[in-house]
Amino acid sequence: MTIVLVLGFLLYSSWPLIAQQGVAFIVGSEWYPFESLFGMLPALVGTLWAVALALMIALPCGVAAAILSAELLPARLRNPLRFSMELMAGVPSVVYGLLGIWVLLPLLESQLNLLTGRTLLAAGLLLALMILPTIMVLAEDALRGVRQSQREAAKNLGLGWNATLCRVLLPQAWPGIRVATLLASGRAMGETVAVMLVVGSIDRIPEPFYNFLQPAQTLTSRIGREMAEASVGSQHWAALLFCGLLLAVIAIVVSLAAHRKASVVV
Amino acid sequence: MRLRLPLDQNFFGKGLVVLLAVPALLLPTLVLCYIFWQAAPVLSWGFVVGATESAGFGMADGIFPQLLGSLLLAVMACVIAAPFALSTALYYRAYASHRQQRLLMVMFNMLQGVPPIVFGLCGLVVLVNLFSWGVSLLSGAVVLAIVVLPLLVLNTLAALERIPQQYSEAGAALGLSTGAIIWRLWLPESGINIMTGLLLAMARALSETAPIMFTATVFSGVVWPDSIFSPVTTLQTHIFYLAQEGNDAQVTTIAWGSAAVLVLLVAAFGLLSRMLQKIGAH
Amino acid sequence: MPRYENFDDAINCKEATTRATTARSTIFCHGENLDGGTMFQGKRSVLSLAVFLLGIFSGSLHAALMIKVVGSTTVLPVVAEAAKQYRLMHPELRLTVSGGGSGVGVASIERGSVDIGMVSRPLSRFEIERLGNTIEVIAVARDAVAIAVSKAVFESGVQRLSLAQIAAVYRGEIRNWRELGGMDAAILVIDKEASRGTRHVFASVVLGNARARAPGATIITGSNNEEQAVISQSDQAIGMLSNAWLNDRVRAIAVGEGEAALLPTAENVAQGRYLIQRDLNILVPKNSSAAVMDFVGFLRSEKGQSIAEMVGFHPVR
Numbered sequence: 017m018t019i020v021l022v023l024g025f026l027l028y029s030s031w032p033l034i035a036q037q038g039v040a041f042i043v044g045s046e047w048y049p050f051e052s053l054f055g056m057l058p059a060l061v062g063t064l065w066a067v068a069l070a071l072m073i074a075l076p077c078g079v080a081a082a083i084l085s086a087e088l089l090p091a092r093l094r095n096p097l098r099f100s101m102e103l104m105a106g107v108p109s110v111v112y113g114l115l116g117i118w119v120l121l122p123l124l125e126s127q128l129n130l131l132t133g134r135t136l137l138a139a140g141l142l143l144a145l146m147i148l149p150t151i152m153v154l155a156e157d158a159l160r161g162v163r164q165s166q167r168e169a170a171k172n173l174g175l176g177w178n179a180t181l182c183r184v185l186l187p188q189a190w191p192g193i194r195v196a197t198l199l200a201s202g203r204a205m206g207e208t209v210a211v212m213l214v215v216g217s218i219d220r221i222p223e224p225f226y227n228f229l230q231p232a233q234t235l236t237s238r239i240g241r242e243m244a245e246a247s248v249g250s251q252h253w254a255a256l257l258f259c260g261l262l263l264a265v266i267a268i269v270v271s272l273a274a275h276r277k278a279s280v281v282v
Numbered sequence: 283m284r285l286r287l288p289l290d291q292n293f294f295g296k297g298l299v300v301l302l303a304v305p306a307l308l309l310p311t312l313v314l315c316y317i318f319w320q321a322a323p324v325l326s327w328g329f330v331v332g333a334t335e336s337a338g339f340g341m342a343d344g345i346f347p348q349l350l351g352s353l354l355l356a357v358m359a360c361v362i363a364a365p366f367a368l369s370t371a372l373y374y375r376a377y378a379s380h381r382q383q384r385l386l387m388v389m390f391n392m393l394q395g396v397p398p399i400v401f402g403l404c405g406l407v408v409l410v411n412l413f414s415w416g417v418s419l420l421s422g423a424v425v426l427a428i429v430v431l432p433l434l435v436l437n438t439l440a441a442l443e444r445i446p447q448q449y450s451e452a453g454a455a456l457g458l459s460t461g462a463i464i465w466r467l468w469l470p471e472s473g474i475n476i477m478t479g480l481l482l483a484m485a486r487a488l489s490e491t492a493p494i495m496f497t498a499t500v501f502s503g504v505v506w507p508d509s510i511f512s513p514v515t516t517l518q519t520h521i522f523y524l525a526q527e528g529n530d531a532q533v534t535t536i537a538w539g540s541a542a543v544l545v546l547l548v549a550a551f552g553l554l555s556r557m558l559q560k561i562g563a564h
Numbered sequence: 565m566p567r568y569e570n571f572d573d574a575i576n577c578k579e580a581t582t583r584a585t586t587a588r589s590t591i592f593c594h595g596e597n598l599d600g601g602t603m604f605q606g607k608r609s610v611l612s613l614a615v616f617l618l619g620i621f622s623g624s625l626h627a628a629l630m631i632k633v634v635g636s637t638t639v640l641p642v643v644a645e646a647a648k649q650y651r652l653m654h655p656e657l658r659l660t661v662s663g664g665g666s667g668v669g670v671a672s673i674e675r676g677s678v679d680i681g682m683v684s685r686p687l688s689r690f691e692i693e694r695l696g697n698t699i700e701v702i703a704v705a706r707d708a709v710a711i712a713v714s715k716a717v718f719e720s721g722v723q724r725l726s727l728a729q730i731a732a733v734y735r736g737e738i739r740n741w742r743e744l745g746g747m748d749a750a751i752l753v754i755d756k757e758a759s760r761g762t763r764h765v766f767a768s769v770v771l772g773n774a775r776a777r778a779p780g781a782t783i784i785t786g787s788n789n790e791e792q793a794v795i796s797q798s799d800q801a802i803g804m805l806s807n808a809w810l811n812d813r814v815r816a817i818a819v820g821e822g823e824a825a826l827l828p829t830a831e832n833v834a835q836g837r838y839l840i841q842r843d844l845n846i847l848v849p850k851n852s853s854a855a856v857m858d859f860v861g862f863l864r865s866e867k868g869q870s871i872a873e874m875v876g877f878h879p880v881r
Contacts, residue, residue: 080302088296100310106548108489110521111317111541117525118534119316122797131752132798134783145309152306178295206397208492209518213525216783218755231783236399236492241757241786243403243496260403264396271395272388416677417632417662500632500662512630513660523663526790 056262058219062136062232063263066211067204069140069228070147071197077144078151078200079193083181085152086159098153105149113210116142121214128229134216136228142210147200154199158192159185198274202267208236217241235263314545321542324535345540351514352547354419355498356487359426360434360480366427367434368476372468374435375442394432401428402493409497418511422498429493430483437479441472474562478555485551488544491518517544629855630658635669635682636761637787638806639844641875642705643682643863649871650862657855663787667759673699673847679856681847684761684806688774698850703843704863705877708807708828709765710816711840712792716799717815722746724818724825727839731770733802736780741800754791754803755781762788765842766804807833808876833878844877 081101085094120141121133162185170180186193216231219238223230239259242252318325374386405425445468453467469476500513517540524537633643640663647659664672669681670691687701711730713722722744732738733751742748755778756763768774785791788809795801796813807828810816818825819839832838848860862868869879 076302077306080299081306083299084303084307088299097307100314101306103549103552104310104313106485106489106545106552107313108491108518108544108548110489110491110518110525111545114521114525114537114541115313115316125798131750131800132783132794134794145313148306148309176290177292181295202395202397206399208397208399209495209522213522217757217786218781218784236397239399239403240492240495242759243406257403257407260400264400267395267397267400268392271391274395275388275391500634500660512658513632513662523789526787527793 055219056235056259058221059233059235059238059259060262061221062139062215063205063234063236065136065222065228065232066139066143066215066234067201069136070143070204071201073140073144074148074151074200075197078148078196079155081148081152082155082159086156087177087181087185098156101149101152105153109146109207109210112142112146113213115145116210116214130229132216132231134214134231136215136222136230136232138214139211139234140228142214143204143207146207146210147204150200150203151196154196155189155193158189158196161192162188195274198270202270202274205270206236206263206267208240212237212240235259239263317538317545318542320535320538324539325542345517345520345536345543348515348517348520348540349543349547351499351516352488352518352544354514355422355426355494355516356484358419358423359430359487360484362423363427363431363434363483364480367431367438370435371438371442374439375468390432390435393428394436397492398429398490399492401425402495402497404428405493405497416511417497417500417513419498419514420511422494422514425493425497426487426490429490430487433486434479434483437482438472438476441475441479442468444475445471474558478558478562481551481555481558485548485555488548488551489518491522495519495522517547629656629853630660631680631856631859632660632662632678633680633682633846634662634664634672634678635680635847636666636684636844637663637789638666638684638707638762638808639682639704639846641808642844642868642872642877643680643846645875646863646868646871647859649867650859654855654858659859665757665759665786666761666764667757669847670695673849676849679849679852680860683845683847685764685774685842686845687847688764695847699847700850701845701847702860702864703845703880704868705844705872706833706880707842707844707877708833708838709762709769709840709842710805710807710810710828711819712795712803712805712810712814713817714795714799714801715813715815717741717746717802718817720747722817724820724822726821726825727770727819730802730819731772734771734778734780739780749800751782752794752798752801753778753780753782754794754801755784756791756804757784757786760786761842762804762806766840769840806876830878843880844872 081097085097089097116138120138124130124133124135124138166184166188167180170184175183211234215234215237217233217237218231219233220230222228222232239256242256370386374383402425405421405428409421409424449467449471458466494516498514499516499519521537521540521544524533524540527533527537633647640661644661647661651657651659666683666685669678669683670687672678673681674695684707687695711725720741722741725744729738729744733744733753734755736753738744739751740748741751756766758775764774767776767778771778783794785794785803788806791803791805792809792811792814795803795805796811805814805816807816816828818827820826826832826838828838828841833841846860846863848856864880872879
């Protein structure tokens with residue numbers, strides 16, 4: 017049965033390529049289906065930016081929370097924290113979309129004095145919220161996977177808490193944290209609904225390049241918005257499928273990287 | 283009382299960690315409280331079980347059709363995925379060689395990494411158009427089944443791996459064939475855990491929106507689906523449609539109410555699986 | 565908590581946690597041993613589930629007649645409300661209505677997956693070529709595409725704009741309300757997805773070509789609802805909106821040159837004087853069933869037209 021699934025995969029991936037015979041290179045920067053412009057770049061850049069932003073925000077926070085939970089908190093506080101994190105992990109993404117559109121956007125607009133809150137930053141923040149539980153739970157497990165004897169040895173050597181953390185615990189837990197990051201970024205990349213609502217959906221590369229306070233487009237948002245309206249078999253349809261293919265390929269690469277790194281660990 | 287704080291490097295290190303972790307500590311509670319606070323005006327038993335075919339944007343008297351649609355999709359998806367997951371897990375445990383095991387694991391990790399919307403896209407191409415199933419319960423359920431399959435397999439595998447090795451060895455020593463071991467030993471032993479995994483998969487299926495948006499749902503007109511080939515309305519897409527408004531205070535409250543119900547539903551499945559776990563541990 | 569023997573186990577187990585929703589999944593990862601027999605309660609629940617599903621399966625044997633309608637979000641309120649009323653008269657029917665945009669309506673009719681498609685614009689040449697003789701285009705209401713601005717903009721003095729000015733805004737040539745006689749604030753230009761009927765009509769009148777691009781757009785929204793929400797939440801927005809979605813915070817401005825600028829009032833639309841207006845159409849395949857044609861008739865009847873008026877459109881005379 018897994019073979020069937022793999023077949024399904026290859027089947028759909030060949031679709032757009034069949035229809036793409038006419039279109040030479042899709043790494044253009046303009047997306048306008050009516051003029052047969054199918055540049056992938058704006059959406060790709062948007063996706064990468066959104067994920068990067070999310071990681072930049074969620075990683076420090078999640079790892080810090082993991083350190084807190086694993087090293088500093090007493091056991092009776094640990095469980096509620098973990099429980100609440102896992103509860104949050106279960107909240108459907110569409111509910112995060114609601115939060116984004118009715119809480120986050122007005123907040124951004126008023127605090128940062130923006131023309132519109134629908135920006136990459138909003139998408140990044142929302143995604144950070146969504147991947148925070150993942151990072152925290154996995155990082156905590158990684159930290160607790162470090163043997164107690166390591167900590168005792170550090171203490172015997174006279175290392176303070178800071179030094180123990182930075183020199184002993186984090187390096188040992190690092191593979192696990194790295195895996196957590198990769199998995200979280202995979203999840204962030206594939207998130208559709210919440211991002212669709214807050215990102216602005218305009219196919220434009222932010223200018224300057226690093227300006228995340230501008231509306232932009234991500235691959236998932238584009239697929240979500242245009243999926244139903246492209247007539248089957250048309251070039252637009254094929255281009256959307258190609259977006260999907262791109263998304264799948266990147267996600268698979270990330271996922272494989274996460275697991276290969278895991279098996280290389282001591 | 284004099285407070286003696288060791289204001290050394292370690293203290294600041296810990297302080298930094300605590301500071302960075304504050305959002306993580308506060309956010310879950312804040313988020314959940316906010317959802318329920320906003321939903322409070324509209325949450326009532328009538329809201330949950332009332333049903334009208336909503337015409338006009340979200341001005342329904344109740345969200346029962348959506349609730350039903352969500353549940354039906356989730357349950358059907360798991361029912362479809364369960365045999366495949368079970369057989370794959372059993373094969374992995376009982377028959378596969380090391381190389382095959384590694385290969386299977388790689389495949390599942392690959393599948394799990396793929397964003398669900400890609401499966402939705404596939405489903406649109408293959409199920410809705412090619413097979414002409416149309417926008418229907420079945421299309422959505424199959425797509426969701428593919429989405430939860432990796433999760434289900436991994437959970438089932440974990441459930442099977444909890445059976446002590448001695449049991450299987452004892453069975454083999456008694457002369458049972460592999461098939462008999464599976465049927466009479468493994469399945470009854472891990473049945474509860476497999477069910478727990480199933481419930482978790484259902485919870486996961488409940489929270490997916492993108493794959494079912496264009497393969498299974500319509501905006502209005504359906505209360506009880508006639509057949510598996512009819513479309514449904516779901517809580518997730520209902521919230522999505524309502525999210526695109528934002529003026530009418532009544533609509534926003536309905537949206538929050540639907541969100542609260544959805545979160546409760548997901549939590550309920552989780553709680554159920556936990557209870558089942560406790561029963562199984564006896 | 566038990567430690568993992570190696571990371572492979574940990575990670576593989578953690579797969580479950582990343583996607584699972586409660587703490588119980590982590591139980592699976594710990595090598596706790598079960599002892600004693602357990603009842604296989606799973607069997608019973610699977611059975612009951614099977615019975616339920618069988619019920620749904622067999623339902624297909626006596627399924628009610630279903631009419632599927634898909635397409636423009638502008639036409640949707642009319643058809644959805646009419647569907648509700650129509651069902652009261654014909655309870656054996658099922659009418660499902662869905663949005664997605666005019667583009668979806670056309671695409672779905674092409675695929676043959678729906679019975680009625682809703683479009684809020686005239687069909688393009690290519691579409692007529694493709695669909696041609698197989699469908700009928702029936703108007704169910706008349707609507708104006710209002711150029712909507714936020715309340716603050718309206719009250720700051722911008723109450724009429726010429727087509728050229730609107731085009732300049734959407735091309736990015738004018739970026740501040742000050743240049744149009746309003747307050748000193750950047751213009752939040754709201755464009756729509758290219759396949760939306762409302763945009764099609766707007767672009768063909770204002771930008772000259774139904775498929776023209778709008779380089780000055782700040783964000784892109786989808787349905788009328790979404791756009792209305794953005795305009796009402798902002799103080800600086802301009803967008804293209806169907807007349808029925810205007811409210812206190814979303815105001816229409818008069819369109820035209822100087823004194824000849826007209827608001828999309830009922831009178832102006834009825835007499836065709838407002839510059840940006842369109843028929844709201846439904847696409848009906850010619851070989852549709854009697855039930856479908858009956859419903860179409862209902863839409864065009866007195867009752868149906870009064871529903872259109874109630875929603876905010878103008879009846880088709």
